[in-house]
Amino acid sequence: MSELSFKKAQKRVHEFISMFEEGYWPPLSMLASIVEEIGEVSREINALEGYKTKKKGADTNYKKNIGMELGDIIFSIICLANYYNIDLEENFELILKKYENRDMNRWTKKK
Amino acid sequence: MSELSFKKAQKRVHEFISMFEEGYWPPLSMLASIVEEIGEVSREINALEGYKTKKKGADTNYKKNIGMELGDIIFSIICLANYYNIDLEENFELILKKYENRDMNRWTKKK
Amino acid sequence: MSELSFKKAQKRVHEFISMFEEGYWPPLSMLASIVEEIGEVSREINALEGYKTKKKGADTNYKKNIGMELGDIIFSIICLANYYNIDLEENFELILKKYENRDMNRWTKKK
Amino acid sequence: MSELSFKKAQKRVHEFISMFEEGYWPPLSMLASIVEEIGEVSREINALEGYKTKKKGADTNYKKNIGMELGDIIFSIICLANYYNIDLEENFELILKKYENRDMNRWTKKK
Numbered sequence: 001m002s003e004l005s006f007k008k009a010q011k012r013v014h015e016f017i018s019m020f021e022e023g024y025w026p027p028l029s030m031l032a033s034i035v036e037e038i039g040e041v042s043r044e045i046n047a048l049e050g051y052k053t054k055k056k057g058a059d060t061n062y063k064k065n066i067g068m069e070l071g072d073i074i075f076s077i078i079c080l081a082n083y084y085n086i087d088l089e090e091n092f093e094l095i096l097k098k099y100e101n102r103d104m105n106r107w108t109k110k111k
Numbered sequence: 112m113s114e115l116s117f118k119k120a121q122k123r124v125h126e127f128i129s130m131f132e133e134g135y136w137p138p139l140s141m142l143a144s145i146v147e148e149i150g151e152v153s154r155e156i157n158a159l160e161g162y163k164t165k166k167k168g169a170d171t172n173y174k175k176n177i178g179m180e181l182g183d184i185i186f187s188i189i190c191l192a193n194y195y196n197i198d199l200e201e202n203f204e205l206i207l208k209k210y211e212n213r214d215m216n217r218w219t220k221k222k
Numbered sequence: 223m224s225e226l227s228f229k230k231a232q233k234r235v236h237e238f239i240s241m242f243e244e245g246y247w248p249p250l251s252m253l254a255s256i257v258e259e260i261g262e263v264s265r266e267i268n269a270l271e272g273y274k275t276k277k278k279g280a281d282t283n284y285k286k287n288i289g290m291e292l293g294d295i296i297f298s299i300i301c302l303a304n305y306y307n308i309d310l311e312e313n314f315e316l317i318l319k320k321y322e323n324r325d326m327n328r329w330t331k332k333k
Numbered sequence: 334m335s336e337l338s339f340k341k342a343q344k345r346v347h348e349f350i351s352m353f354e355e356g357y358w359p360p361l362s363m364l365a366s367i368v369e370e371i372g373e374v375s376r377e378i379n380a381l382e383g384y385k386t387k388k389k390g391a392d393t394n395y396k397k398n399i400g401m402e403l404g405d406i407i408f409s410i411i412c413l414a415n416y417y418n419i420d421l422e423e424n425f426e427l428i429l430k431k432y433e434n435r436d437m438n439r440w441t442k443k444k
Contacts, residue, residue, distance in 0.1 A: 003116035004200045012207065020218035027156050028361035029271070032264040035368055038149055039261015041191075042254040045138050049251070063195055070192055071202030075210070077188075080152075081181055084174055089115045091182030096123065099186070108132035139250035140382070143375040146257055150372015153365040160362070226422045227336035234429065243441035249378050260371055263413075267360050285417055292414055293424030297432070299410075302374075303403055306396055311337045313404030318345065321408070329353035 006089040013078045024083045034076045041069035117200040124189045135194045145187045152180035228311040235300045246305045256298045263291035339422040346411045357416045367409045374402035 017024055024030065048062040081088050128135055135141065159173040192199050239246055246252065270284040303310050350357055357363065381395040414421050 003118045004203065005114035005116045006120070007114045009117070009203060016207065016210065019221060021221055022218050026361075027160055028359075028365055029268055031153060031156055031365055031368070032268040032361055034149065035153075035264040035364070036261045036268070038145065039258045039264065042142060042146075042257040042261065045142055046251055046254040046258070049138055063197070066195055067192075067197040067202040068205065070188055070197060070199060071204075071206035073188060074185075074199060074203050075206050077181055077184060081178075084177055086174070086178040086181060088181060088185060091178040092115065092120060092185050093182075094179065095182035095186050096127065099127065110130060110132055137250075139248075139254055140379055142257070143250055143253055143379040146253070146375040147372045147379070150369045150375065153368040153372065157362055157365040157369070225338035225340045226425065227338045228342070229336045231339070231425060238429065238432065241443060243443055249382055253375060253378055256371065257375075260367065264364060264368075267364055271360055285419070288417055289414075289419040289424040290427065292410055292419060292421060293426075293428035295410060296407075296421060296425050297428050299403055299406060303400075306399055308396070308400040308403060310403060310407060313400040314337065314342060314407050315404075316401065317404035317408050318349065321349065329355050332352060332354055 006092065007087075009074075010078050010082055010088060013075060014082050017079065017082070024079055027080065027083060030076060030080050030083065034073060034080070037069060037072045037076060041066060041073065044069060117203065118198075120185075121189050121193055121199060124186060125193050128190065128193070135190060138191065138194060141187060141191050141194065145184060145191070148180060148183045148187060152177060152184065155180060228314065229309075231296075232300050232304055232310060235297060236304050239301065239304070246301055249302065249305060252298060252302050252305065256295060256302070259291060259294045259298060263288060263295065266291060339425065340420075342407075343411050343415055343421060346408060347415050350412065350415070357412060360413065360416060363409060363413050363416065367406060367413070370402060370405045370409060374399060374406065377402060 025033070044062050044065045048066070078088065080086075136144070155173050155176045159177070189199065191197075247255070266284050266287045270288070300310065302308075358366070377395050377398045381399070411421065413419075
């Protein structure tokens with residue numbers, strides 16, 4: 001089976017959202033939704049890394065939860081990108097190039 | 112040229128991070144970094160959507176900035192996923208399935 | 223009854239935290255906790271402002287929830303401030319002064 | 334000089350905002366602004382706690398910066414509270430009570 005590309009994921013999210021009258025939410029509302037999801041992954045990571053004890057009965061399957069939250073965030077980032085006609089692959093490549101140039105002397109290169 | 116897949120992007124980020132002695136940051140530090148980037152995309156969207164006026168001289172090329180910020184966030188989400196051995200494609204598929212099941216009756220289907 | 227001051231609130235939080243062996247969490251963990259709470263207030267505001275429908279059975283008493291979330295955020299901000307020996311009253315005054323100087327010509331003064 | 338109370342701070346922010354035609358921003362825009370400020374405090378804390386190196390020339394006076402960022406966040410939280418007629422003192426007291434009841438057995442009481 002072929003691997004899912006960013007372009008294909010953006011297309012599938014668009015097809016999904018286009019099924020509904022509501023369409024994409026206003027950008028500040030999509031943003032608030034992303035913040036909510038970042039908050040959820042924060043809770044999971046804080047719990048996993050050990051400083052914050054979860055309430056009794058709360059799901060302790062942290063890593064699975066973190067995976068789902070990250071999937072959620074990717075979905076929401078794609079919504080925002082689609083709304084503004086942003087190509088994520090292209091921008092990810094630009095960022096990778098930026099880091100390769102900028103960070104090469106910022107960190108300690110392995111011998 | 113073939114499209115960039117999530118799996119390939121995760122692999123490329125891992126190769127980049129693996130070049131340095133420091134490796135991945137501790138999870139709470141990666142998280143703080145994501146929060147910083149979410150803050151930057153918030154500023155751009157708030158400015159673009161018109162309620163907040165940018166300081167004079169600030170870059171007004173909002174859409175290009177939003178694209179770069181989203182690319183940055185994708186990079187950081189991938190770092191976090193790699194650290195925990197999370198497959199983003201797999202989790203994105205789970206989320207898409209969840210939405211397809213849950214939201215079908217939550218929104219207004221187009222006729 | 224006298225009004226609660228920032229200084230008194232910082233003192234009361236310190237007395238509370240000092241009762242426990244654990245004391246203040248590490249700063250990045252306190253930060254993750256604030257992000258979690260910002261996420262919760264985002265969910266409430268998004269719901270109240272109407273774009274996101276809450277799951278059935280979810281509390282619809284939004285304004286009361288927003289009040290509690292903001293109280294939570296204030297508590298967590300105070301923890302962070304106490305950890306770094308930061309005087310919130312002093313910094314709030316500096317910010318107010320900054321806005322009074324900077325924003326006077328940024329917005330439309332009422333006649 | 335008397336200490337600044339939450340009530341007085343809420344009143345002063347209201348007087349400031351009321352000077353302008355624009356008044357309070359829409360809630361989702363105030364929220365995006367808070368997220369931007371949380372992002373800024375994240376950057377400072379991440380830098381201070383040592384995992385992320387700041388760009389050359391960046392201000393290294395972290396603690397002063399953190400204080401200013403927290404002052405900024407308090408200002409923005411007060412804006413949101415004022416918009417919804419939320420009494421921060423009252424909600425802070427509720428939260429303190431909640432923690433005193435809930436967390437007493439969650440952490441290790443000092444002997």
